[in-house]
Amino acid sequence: MKYITFKNGDQMPIIGLGTWKSKPGEVYDAVLWALEAGYRHIDCAAVYNNEKEVGNAFEKAFTSGLVKREEIFITSKLWNSSHRFEDVVPALNKTLKDLKLDYLDLYLIHWPIAFKAGVGFAQTREEFYTYKDVPLAQTWAGMEEAHAQGLTRHIGMSNFNRAKLEEIFQTAEIKPEMNQIELHPYLPQKKLVEFCKSHGMLVTAYSPLGSGDRATSIKKDDEPSLLENDTIKAIAEKHGCSPAQVLISFAVHRDIAVIPKSTNKDRIKENLKAEDIELDTDDLKKLLDIGTSYRFIDGSFFTGSKSPYNLSDLWEK
Numbered sequence: 243m244k245y246i247t248f249k250n251g252d253q254m255p256i257i258g259l260g261t262w263k264s265k266p267g268e269v270y271d272a273v274l275w276a277l278e279a280g281y282r283h284i285d286c287a288a289v290y291n292n293e294k295e296v297g298n299a300f301e302k303a304f305t306s307g308l309v310k311r312e313e314i315f316i317t318s319k320l321w322n323s324s325h326r327f328e329d330v331v332p333a334l335n336k337t338l339k340d341l342k343l344d345y346l347d348l349y350l351i352h353w354p355i356a357f358k359a360g361v362g363f364a365q366t367r368e369e370f371y372t373y374k375d376v377p378l379a380q381t382w383a384g385m386e387e388a389h390a391q392g393l394t395r396h397i398g399m400s401n402f403n404r405a406k407l408e409e410i411f412q413t414a415e416i417k418p419e420m421n422q423i424e425l426h427p428y429l430p431q432k433k434l435v436e437f438c439k440s441h442g443m444l445v446t447a448y449s450p451l452g453s454g455d456r457a458t459s460i461k462k463d464d465e466p467s468l469l470e471n472d473t474i475k476a477i478a479e480k481h482g483c484s485p486a487q488v489l490i491s492f493a494v495h496r497d498i499a500v501i502p503k504s505t506n507k508d509r510i511k512e513n514l515k516a517e518d519i520e521l522d523t524d525d526l527k528k529l530l531d532i533g534t535s536y537r538f539i540d541g542s543f544f545t546g547s548k549s550p551y552n553l554s555d556l557w558e559k
């Protein structure tokens with residue numbers, strides 16, 4: 243198994259199972275199939291509305307002797323409605339209760355966007371907090387408190403750009419350890435990855451396969467396909483593997499953790515086997531310079547006229 247390593251020596255298996263959109267009726271099996279196939283890293287979030295079912299799968303895996311708690315790396319994420327300092331530890335405690343765990347390996351601030359308490363997805367201006375109301379540094383202090391209480395071994399963020407990371411660095415007592423970002427050949431994130439690594443941060447790639455099962459309401463009509471891309475298909479053919487495995491291997495070769503989602507037993511196994519694919523420098527160059535540029539999760543659902551946040555402030559310039 244391949245890992246990436248935190249500064250204190252803790253290891254995170256480089257391939258994990260994503261769980262967004264994995265339905266409550268399906269995610270229980272998916273997590274158990276993944277653990278049986280050899281996965282030791284599961285990516286969760288409170289907003290995925292399935293942590294209770296994921297927790298049932300963990301309970302089954304522990305009581306049946308399939309794996310021990312300390313053998314698996316579990317990540318979850320703080321939702322936007324719990325960004326005030328006093329809301330962070332209770333949000334994490336709720337996630338721990340749902341997942342039936344007493345600690346997480348990694349807890350992430352899901353987005354640099356704050357909603358008022360109890361809001362799922364803010365629809366009106368009144369349902370948002372601004373950075374003046376709840377500065378990101380306050381949320382980070384809440385994450386440090388969760389770490390100090392032993393509720394999570396590591397802390398980090400997701401969807402943070404360089405400017406927002408620099409802001410956190412100014413007041414952080416614990417330096418952020420992870421940035422989970424969208425990353426694939428259409429969005430290779432060369433500059434942001436280099437910046438994170440230069441500050442001792444690890445990176446996780448989300449939506450590595452292009453997130454094709456998103457609801458049509460949050461998809462654009464003319465999205466380019468990663469799995470159908472000719473360059474990716476040609477590299478897959480060369481290595482006798484699938485396009486999905488090339489995409490997963492693309493992150494692995496850059497020492498970036500990667501969390502493909504699947505609820506299909508065969509594809510769950512296939513995705514983990516991507517660890518064994520050896521891309522060469524020519525393949526990697528082709529993938530890094532593929533020529534199509536696209537962000538599938540563009541954050542537009544948090545911005546616009548009803549929001550105090552601007553899309554242009556969210557991503558790298």
Ligand SMILES: NC(=O)C1=CN([C@@H]2O[C@H](COP(=O)(O)OP(=O)(O)OC[C@H]3O[C@@H](n4cnc5c(N)ncnc54)[C@H](OP(=O)(O)O)[C@@H]3O)[C@@H](O)[C@H]2O)C=CC1
Pocket residue numbers: 259260261262263285286352400401422423447448449450451452453454455469484486487501502503504505506509510512513539
């Ligand atoms: N921090 C953040 O803001 C975000 C985090 N994430 C995390 O990243 C994970 C992965 O990203 P996600 O957006 O779900 O999308 P992915 O890019 O992982 O794509 C998932 C889709 O690919 C299909 N698929 C899986 N394996 C294969 C395969 N081998 N061949 C062909 N198709 C395949 C799945 O179908 P099937 O299930 O039927 O196999 C599903 O339709 C999420 O589940 C979540 O954990 C995602 C988005 C944002």
Ligand SMILES: O=C1CO[C@H](CO)[C@@H](O)[C@@H]1O
Pocket residue numbers: 262287289539
């Ligand atoms: O992780 C993610 C997937 O689900 C969420 C809700 O749609 C997104 O906001 C987020 O990026």
